[in-house]
Amino acid sequence: MPNCDHCDAHVSDRFARVFADESGRVRACPNCSANAGIAEVSRDRAHE
Structure with a gap:
């Protein structure tokens, strides 16, 4: 079950396929x- 690394909220597998990094x-x-x-935002947070 994928979660957001920033806020730990659950995200769907479909969302993760589209917006997850490499x-x-x-x-x-x-x-x-x-x-x-x-x-x-995802791109910016990856560089923090």
Whole structure:
């Protein structure tokens, strides 16, 4: 069951397939970031 690495909220397998990074980490989800900016927030958090 995949979870967001930032807020630990559950995300669906489908969400994880789309938004996880190369190592399978989900760094942003609808619970902790704006839906329109998930990809950008995820990319920014990967560099923190």
